Amino acid sequence: MTAFARKNADKPPMLVYENVRKRYGTFVALDGVSLHVNAGEVVCLIGPSGSGKSTLLRCTNALETIDGGEIRFEGRPLPKKDADIRAIRQRMGMVFQSFELFPHKTALENVAIGLTTVKKLPV
Amino acid sequence: MNLDWSIVWQSRGPLFEGALVTILLTALTMTISVPGGIVLALMRGSRFKPIAWFATGFVELFRNLPLLLLVYWAFYVMPVLTGIGLPPFATGLAALCLNVSAYNSETFRSGINSIRKGQSEAGLALGMSRSEVLRQIVLPQAWRRVLPILASTWVSLFKDTSLVSVIAVGELAHTAMQIRSQSFRVLEMLTAMAGIYWLLGYPQAKIVDWIHRKYGVRE
C-alpha cells in the first residue's frame, strides 16, 4: 500500500460501482459490476477482448450512459446535466488506448490544454 | 466559311465587363454560401430535431436539383415571395447561393465527421464543453480537409455562373451570346467565349491542384 493510500484508508471509497449494467442493443457489455476503489489505490482490470474493460472506464466519465445500477464518485452519483458532468471530468483524468494526442497542437500545448483551456488558468 | 476574328477584339470591352460580372457573382456567392454552409452543417448536427430535419431537407433538396431549373424557379418565384421586383442579378445570385450553400454544408459536415471520434472524446474527457471541443479540437483539424474541397467548389461555381445567362444576367456567357446574335459571327464568338473561360478557369484549376497538394490530408 502506498503512503497516500494508507492515509486515506479509513475515508469512504473515491469510486463506487454498484451493480452497473450496460447494453449495446442485445449485447450485454456490463452485467452487474460492483467495485470499490479507494483513494490512492491502483486497480488493474484484466480480461479478454470484449469483456467490458473499456466500457466500464467510458461509463465512469460519462462518455457512455449506464442502463442500470449506479456509479458514485467522491460519494455522489454521476450527474446528468452537461455542466455538472464537465465539472466531474475536470477532476478525473483519462488516457485513451489510442492516446488521442492532438496533432495540431505542440507537445507543451497537449500537456497543458486541460489547465489552460478547461480550467482557464493563466498561461 | 469566311471568318472575321476582329469582332472578338472589337468586343473586348463588353467581354471584359462580362468576365468581371462572372467573377463578382462567384465571389459574392461564396461569401454568402460559406457561412451558409457552416450554419446548415451545424443545424444538421443540432440536438433539436425539427431544426436538424429542416436543414437536412434543405440540403438534400438543393443538392439534387439542376441549377438551371433553380435559376428559372428563382426568377419566377422570388418576386412573388418577396413582393418586390428583383433584378436578374439578385435572383441569379439567390439560386446560386441556395445550391452552393447546400454543397458546402456537406463539405463541412464530412470535414467535421472525418476527425476521429476519439479526438472529440479526449476533449470531452478533459472536461471541455461541446462547443470548446468543436473550436479547439475539431475545427482546427477539419479546415485542412475542407479547404481543398471549397477550392474545387469555387471553380465549379465559376463555371456554373454561365447558367444565369438564361435570365439575362450580364455575365460572360450572356455577353458573348448577345454579341454572337447581333454580329452573326457565331464561330468566332463561341470560340472566344470558350477561350476566355479557358484562360480564366485553367489557372484556377491549377491553383486548386496546388491547394490539394499543399493542404490535403493523406491518411
Next chain:
Amino acid sequence: MDLDFSPLIDSWRFLASGLVLTILLSIAAIVCSFALGLAVGLGRMYGPPWLSAPLVFYIDSMRAIPVFVVLVWIYFAVPIISGYSFDPFWAALTGITIHVAAYVAEVVRAGITSIRKGQVQAGLAIGMSGAQIVRKILLPQAAVRMLPAFGSIVSVTIKDTAIAAVIAVPELMRQAETVAGQSYRPIEVFTTVMVIYFLLIFPITRLIDRYYVRVAHLGRS
C-alpha cells in the same frame, strides 16, 4: 397567390415525353462518359508518354470550361466548320459526354493510384503481367473506392441534361419552359418539375450511397 395546376394536367403527355428524353439522355451520357473516361484515365496512366500531354490538356480544359459553353459550341459552331448539321440530342450527348468524361478520367486515375504499391509488387511477385495486375488487382479495389465519386458524377450528369434545354433538346427542362411560357403559370410548372427532378435524382444518389456503405470494406487496404 392563386395557384392553377390545370396547365400541367393538360400538358402531362408533353412533359412526360420530356421526362423520357431526360432519362434516355442521362443513361446514354453516363454510359458514354464512363467508357470514354475510363479509356482516357487508363490511357493517361498506362499509355505511351506522348499521349499524356494531350490527355492532361483535355482534362484540365474541361475543368475550366462550363458545360453550357461546350454544348453551345458543339451545336452552333461545329456545323459551321464541318457543314454537318447536328440533331440537338446528339449534340447534347456529345457535349455532356466530353465534359463528364474528363472528371471520370480523374476519378479513375485517383482511384488506381490510391492502391498501395505493395499490391502491384505482390502481383508481379507471383508472375502476373501488367494487364492482369490492372484487371484483377487494381481495378476491383479501385472500383469500390471510386464509387462515391462516381455516384456524384452520375448525379451531376443527370442535372447537366437540363442544360441541353438551351440547345432546344426537348427534354424535361425544355418542355417545362414551353408549358410555363404558354400557360403563364411558371410557378406551378417549375415547382412541379422541381419535384419530378428531385424524385428522379435523389433515390439514385441515395442508392449509390447505401451500396457504397455495404461494400466499402472491400476497398480498404
